[in-house]
Amino acid sequence: MKPLSIVGALLCAAALLPSHAFAADKGQGHSWAYEGKQGPKHWSELNDDYKTCKLGHHQSPIDIRKTSKAELPKIEFDYKPATPRILDNGHTVQVNFGAGSGITLDGKRYELLQFHFHNPSEESINGKRYGMVAHLVHKSADNKLAVVAVLFKNGKENPLIKTLWSQIPSEKNKEVELTSDFDLKSLLPEQQGYYNFAGSLTTPPCSEEVNWLVLKQPVEISSQQLTQFSKIYPHNARPLQALNGRVVKESM
Numbered sequence: 123m124k125p126l127s128i129v130g131a132l133l134c135a136a137a138l139l140p141s142h143a144f145a146a147d148k149g150q151g152h153s154w155a156y157e158g159k160q161g162p163k164h165w166s167e168l169n170d171d172y173k174t175c176k177l178g179h180h181q182s183p184i185d186i187r188k189t190s191k192a193e194l195p196k197i198e199f200d201y202k203p204a205t206p207r208i209l210d211n212g213h214t215v216q217v218n219f220g221a222g223s224g225i226t227l228d229g230k231r232y233e234l235l236q237f238h239f240h241n242p243s244e245e246s247i248n249g250k251r252y253g254m255v256a257h258l259v260h261k262s263a264d265n266k267l268a269v270v271a272v273l274f275k276n277g278k279e280n281p282l283i284k285t286l287w288s289q290i291p292s293e294k295n296k297e298v299e300l301t302s303d304f305d306l307k308s309l310l311p312e313q314q315g316y317y318n319f320a321g322s323l324t325t326p327p328c329s330e331e332v333n334w335l336v337l338k339q340p341v342e343i344s345s346q347q348l349t350q351f352s353k354i355y356p357h358n359a360r361p362l363q364a365l366n367g368r369v370v371k372e373s374m
Contacts, residue, residue, distance in 0.1 A: 182321035277342030
């Protein structure tokens with residue numbers, strides 16, 4: 123789901139306020155990257171806390187190909203209009219939320235902590251990666267993580283993305299409050315069926331036991347908006363990971 127001084131601890135223990143999970147490890151001085159000697163193949167070598175990136179058996183992202191149809195519970199979205207905070211944390215553009223918004227899944231409440239973006243989408247569907255994905259990170263009262271993934275396809279301009287892109291701070295790790303309220307529900311597709319599987323953080327330390335909820339219907343983003351993000355992060359997606367016998371459930 124980090125730019126603050128407690129980021130290192132948050133990354134190393136997903137149970138601790140993971141509002142900054144999936145983002146920069148400021149405590150490690152951005153010690154990992156998406157290419158080169160600090161890229162995904164070497165994450166496990168960079169820090170003892172990152173060993174799960176290599177040794178884990180339920181790693182994310184995955185290629186969603188073979189699924190099992192199931193009567194999955196509806197994701198009950200409770201996203202309230204808010205004025206969150208946006209930053210470029212050195213690995214992605216991230217938007218942090220205060221208390222009040224969240225989802226309920228099978229009677230269990232998860233508070234929305236933050237969302238951020240990957241280019242291209244980290245998840246792939248039948249071998250296809252989309253232009254971008256937003257990961258909406260939530261945490262339950264018992265410190266369990268649930269991540270909703272919203273895929274983006276090329277199409278018309280996205281109003282919420284327009285608002286965000288216009289306010290990205292030019293200075294990395296500088297968190298600023300958005301100047302106007304916006305409704306995160308506008309980012310969601312009309313149809314909210316989803317794929318569900320057990321996975322991990324997609325950035326170091328790659329901690330597992332993350333409940334992934336990948337919405338099946340993508341939303342639109344203009345090519346210009348995708349280009350704007352690509353100028354900041356031409357590629358910030360982890361390679362696909364082995365399924366290792368996991369079953370991917372698909373809502374009916």
